[in-house]
Amino acid sequence: MNERVTKIRTDIREFWSSRTKKQKITYTASVAAIIVFAAFLTFFLSRTDYVSLYSDVSRAEIGRIKEQLDSQGVPSKVAPGGTSILVPKEQVDDLLVTLAAEGFPDSGMIDYSFFSENAGFGTTDNEFNMIKLGAMQTELANLIKGIDGVKDAKVMLTLPTQSVFLNENIQQASASIVLKTNPGQKFNESQINALYNLVSKSMPNLAKEDIVIMNQYSEYYDLTSNDNGYGTSVVDQMSIKKTIERDLQRQVQMMLGTMIGQDKVIVSVTTDIDFQKENREEELVTPVDEESMEGIALSVQRITESFTGNGPTAGGTPEAEDPTDNGTGFAEGTFSNGDYEKIEETINNEVNRIRKEIVESPYKIRDIGIQVMVDIPEEAESMPTNIKGDIEQILATMIRTTIDKEAAGELTDEALSNKIVVSTQRFNTKQTDFTATEPVIPWWIYVIGGALLLIIGVLSFLFIRNRREAEELEEELVLGEQIVQSDVDDINKEQETEGTVRRKQLEKMAKEKPEEFAKLLRTWIAED
Numbered sequence: 423m424n425e426r427v428t429k430i431r432t433d434i435r436e437f438w439s440s441r442t443k444k445q446k447i448t449y450t451a452s453v454a455a456i457i458v459f460a461a462f463l464t465f466f467l468s469r470t471d472y473v474s475l476y477s478d479v480s481r482a483e484i485g486r487i488k489e490q491l492d493s494q495g496v497p498s499k500v501a502p503g504g505t506s507i508l509v510p511k512e513q514v515d516d517l518l519v520t521l522a523a524e525g526f527p528d529s530g531m532i533d534y535s536f537f538s539e540n541a542g543f544g545t546t547d548n549e550f551n552m553i554k555l556g557a558m559q560t561e562l563a564n565l566i567k568g569i570d571g572v573k574d575a576k577v578m579l580t581l582p583t584q585s586v587f588l589n590e591n592i593q594q595a596s597a598s599i600v601l602k603t604n605p606g607q608k609f610n611e612s613q614i615n616a617l618y619n620l621v622s623k624s625m626p627n628l629a630k631e632d633i634v635i636m637n638q639y640s641e642y643y644d645l646t647s648n649d650n651g652y653g654t655s656v657v658d659q660m661s662i663k664k665t666i667e668r669d670l671q672r673q674v675q676m677m678l679g680t681m682i683g684q685d686k687v688i689v690s691v692t693t694d695i696d697f698q699k700e701n702r703e704e705e706l707v708t709p710v711d712e713e714s715m716e717g718i719a720l721s722v723q724r725i726t727e728s729f730t731g732n733g734p735t736a737g738g739t740p741e742a743e744d745p746t747d748n749g750t751g752f753a754e755g756t757f758s759n760g761d762y763e764k765i766e767e768t769i770n771n772e773v774n775r776i777r778k779e780i781v782e783s784p785y786k787i788r789d790i791g792i793q794v795m796v797d798i799p800e801e802a803e804s805m806p807t808n809i810k811g812d813i814e815q816i817l818a819t820m821i822r823t824t825i826d827k828e829a830a831g832e833l834t835d836e837a838l839s840n841k842i843v844v845s846t847q848r849f850n851t852k853q854t855d856f857t858a859t860e861p862v863i864p865w866w867i868y869v870i871g872g873a874l875l876l877i878i879g880v881l882s883f884l885f886i887r888n889r890r891e892a893e894e895l896e897e898e899l900v901l902g903e904q905i906v907q908s909d910v911d912d913i914n915k916e917q918e919t920e921g922t923v924r925r926k927q928l929e930k931m932a933k934e935k936p937e938e939f940a941k942l943l944r945t946w947i948a949e950d
Contacts, residue, residue: 694789717771727764
């Protein structure tokens with residue numbers, strides 16, 4: 423056995439010493455690559471992939487879950503922070519079902535199922551109200567958690583105490599809510615209004631003004647009304663104003679840019695928008711015929727009285743002159759001729775009765791200001807008068823057709839000229855030389871190119887080296903065959919003698935067992 427091991431070592435040593443330097447480097451690199459590849463496969467194929475079983479859970483609950491997993495022999499890890507627990511990926515689904523059946527995770531919050539599980543006759547009114555309040559807070563928090571972007575919610579409700587007196591005013595409830603949102607989560611106005619409506623309708627006597635909502639960064643979500651008396655919110659007003667000004671500016675820029683040049687004119691437009699939303703009711707009475715200011719006669723009544731004849735005239739002594747009469751005496755006068763006539767006419771005319779319910783929409787442009795600056799060439803001192811007049815005429819026409827007539831009143835030429843400003847100025851612009859710009863190659867292109875060149879060089883080197891080794895091996899084989907053939911010819915011609923056999927044995931001993939051959943030589947020398 424020792425001789426066999428020694429022979430194997432000798433063969434390996436002879437094989438390694440007979441190799442060239444390049445072959446030794448190649449064998450060493452190949453063995454190292456195989457070892458690294460095997461270690462890589464062993465590491466990635468044998469390692470356990472851990473995923474999250476529960477996250478964002480209290481540390482006390484994580485401790486109970488880990489204790490339960492350890493009792494079942496399931497490997498687990500607690501994530502940094504202590505609010506998440508990791509288990510092997512292939513066991514996640516089974517563990518979720520198993521732990522849910524055992525009541526994990528238990529948030530410790532009271533919901534409406536508490537009443538069916540812990541109903542009893544010994545509960546006092548105060549205990550019942552506290553349990554009811556806790557259940558309402560839990561259910562409301564669960565509703566809010568279902569909103570996209572909300573990870574967790576804490577709700578604190580304050581219920582009013584009921585009075586035994588009927589004449590006292592009903593107190594209002596209040597709610598304070600803290601949301602744990604995703605990083606960077608922003609709620610728009612409609613989502614905030616929906617959140618306030620959800621909380622307000624969850625319990626009686628809870629007005630939106632008594633609700634406070636904030637996130638974990640102490641940012642309040644204030645309730646904004648969709649209608650503030652001006653037809654829209656302040657944010658929408660600014661957006662609409664900018665939109666109107668931008669559209670007017672684009673129209674003027676496009677027209678003047680076509681006339682003068684897009685890079686030779688700058689336009690600025692400012693507006694005064696009326697956002698007032700008005701609802702009014704009018705009851706008007708107008709004549710049918712506006713020229714004569716008369717209506718249609720529905721009924722006419724005419725009465726005419728006349729009298730002609732003789733009658734007594736006034737006579738006698740007046741009361742003031744007869745002190746004995748006391749106002750009881752009457753003295754007739756003489757008769758005389760007389761005429762009497764009376765005409766009475768009653769006409770009922772019908773008029774137009776108009777009832778109007780008018781809702782005036784906002785977004786009326788009460789005033790417009792347009793400022794235009796035109797670039798003039800260096801050789802010109804000012805802009806030609808006819809071009810400036812055309813620009814002012816175009817702007818005046820646009821203002822006249824855009825502005826609200828009732829709000830602006832009569833638009834005279836002087837009033838329009840006060841709303842338009844056309845000035846000239848030499849623009850200080852710099853021309854960019856795009857031809858001088860050279861393309862910039864990203865650094866990663868150089869990295870990829872260098873890696874490709876390195877791979878191509880290595881492959882070329884290996885190909886050339888293998889080709890040379892094949893040629894050298896072929897030459898060695900041919901040379902070995904020639905040597906074998908020449909040795910065979912010599913052996914056939916040589917006659918075997920006793921001295922020849924001994925010489926060959928000594929040569930073989932000198933090659934295979936040099937130490938024993940040296941001892942033999944020393945013995946022969948000592949004998950001589």
